[in-house]
Amino acid sequence: MKRNPQDGERLRPVDLARAHGLSTQAIRNYEAAGILPGAERTAHGYRTYTPLHAQALRAFLALIPGHGHQAATSIMQAVNRGATEDALRLVDESHAQLLDDRRTLQAVEAALRDLDPVPRERGDTFVGPLARRLDIRPATLRKWERAGLVQPRRDPHTDYRVYRAADVRDALLVHQLRRGGYRLEQIAPLIAQVRSAGGVAPVESMLRDWQARLAARSRAMLTGAAALDAYLGCRPAPPADGPGDHATASSAAAPIRS
Numbered sequence: 001m002k003r004n005p006q007d008g009e010r011l012r013p014v015d016l017a018r019a020h021g022l023s024t025q026a027i028r029n030y031e032a033a034g035i036l037p038g039a040e041r042t043a044h045g046y047r048t049y050t051p052l053h054a055q056a057l058r059a060f061l062a063l064i065p066g067h068g069h070q071a072a073t074s075i076m077q078a079v080n081r082g083a084t085e086d087a088l089r090l091v092d093e094s095h096a097q098l099l100d101d102r103r104t105l106q107a108v109e110a111a112l113r114d115l116d117p118v119p120r121e122r123g124d125t126f127v128g129p130l131a132r133r134l135d136i137r138p139a140t141l142r143k144w145e146r147a148g149l150v151q152p153r154r155d156p157h158t159d160y161r162v163y164r165a166a167d168v169r170d171a172l173l174v175h176q177l178r179r180g181g182y183r184l185e186q187i188a189p190l191i192a193q194v195r196s197a198g199g200v201a202p203v204e205s206m207l208r209d210w211q212a213r214l215a216a217r218s219r220a221m222l223t224g225a226a227a228l229d230a231y232l233g234c235r236p237a238p239p240a241d242g243p244g245d246h247a248t249a250s251s252a253a254a255p256i257r258s
Contacts, residue, residue: 011049016057027057034077035060055231056080062227066220067094079232091225098217101180105210108176112203125163127152134175141171147184149174149191170195180210 013024028047030036036056039047056076063072071094078087131138144150145161150170152161163171170191177187190203 009051011054013047013049016049016054019054020057020061030057030060033073034080035073037080052234055234059227059231063224066217066224067091075228079235084232091228095221098214098221102214104176104179105207105214108173108180109207112173125168127161127163130163130168130171134171136175144171144174144184148188149184
């Protein structure tokens with residue numbers, strides 16, 4: 001029979017906190033948020049934790065680097081309310097996002113390969129069609145323009161913004177780098193260098209850094225998965241329903257007809 005970690009050693013909030021360099025208030029906050037299972041109380045009202053809580057804390061802290069604080073919180077909350085399938089779906093969603101980020105990086109690399117030379121075709125477009133192509137708001141393109149990331153000309157008759165082939169290229173590159181997590185102030189000098197150099201050399205180090213961050217996140221997800229699996233293995237199994245339990249419950253809930 002699997003031993004229930006709740007029946008073992010009793011731990012104080014400070015015991016959990018010290019093991020990870022946290023404050024006791026952080027431990028209480030994690031419990032209140034549902035990241036840790038509810039603690040028992042002594043006769044004097046003090047919280048007492050168990051090795052199960054320690055394992056939950058290890059799992060949560062291990063999940064953060066790969067999944068982020070919000071997703072790690074949601075995963076632990078789902079596990080602690082007994083919704084393991086929901087927790088696993090959240091894990092899967094993070095992996096899907098990581099895969100999407102890898103595809104984004106590949107798209108950036110492909111976009112950069114096409115930067116030089118700029119296509120000779122006219123390629124003029126306006127703010128609305130370009131925004132739809134990038135699936136962003138026109139206001140975002142105007143924000144990029146104020147930051148110097150795109151430089152559309154103005155039609156002398158209508159004063160509409162006109163994006164030439166080079167402007168579309170810059171917008172595509174900005175869009176991809178924004179999806180990669182780069183801030184506008186980081187992208188601005190890159191775009192300026194690409195314009196002046198007419199090549200992709202200025203961004204090669206950024207792409208290597210992006211690739212390294214994706215690899216580190218992937219490894220962190222493996223570490224988080226191991227810790228979460230260990231926590232799931234420590235949790236007591238839910239009571240199994242007998243073959244007639246659901247039917248009995250349904251019958252008990254049904255109104256009695258005379």
